[in-house]
Amino acid sequence: MALTSAAFALPTRVWLGPDAVAALARRDDGDALLAELTDFGVSCVADLAHRGAGAPTAIAWLDTGDLNALRDQAAQIIVLS
Numbered sequence: 001m002a003l004t005s006a007a008f009a010l011p012t013r014v015w016l017g018p019d020a021v022a023a024l025a026r027r028d029d030g031d032a033l034l035a036e037l038t039d040f041g042v043s044c045v046a047d048l049a050h051r052g053a054g055a056p057t058a059i060a061w062l063d064t065g066d067l068n069a070l071r072d073q074a075a076q077i078i079v080l081s
Contacts, residue, residue: 001078006041013070016046016059025054034058045070 005012014037016024024030034044034056048061062070071077 002037002042003040009041012042014042014044015067015070016044018047018050021046021050021055021059022052024056024059025052030054030056031058 002012002014024033027033035058037044038058043060044056044058045060045062045067046055047067048063051059051061
């Protein structure tokens with residue numbers, strides 16, 4: 001869904017939760033996995049409080065206030081759980 005939005009030039013962000021950040025940090029190919037999104041114009045964001053060792057460099061680390069502002073400005077939010 002994110003790639004489809006990006007294909008239509010819609011600003012698209014994937015907000016990675018703490019579990020996703022931790023899982024990517026444990027993988028040797030975390031940056032490569034995120035490159036599959038970022039190469040198509042999808043940006044990945046996460047809470048700065050969850051930044052740990054080995055976390056992919058492709059993640060834009062934002063504080064809680066900036067993340068909340070992104071959510072408030074979003075035209076559409078899709079939650080996958």
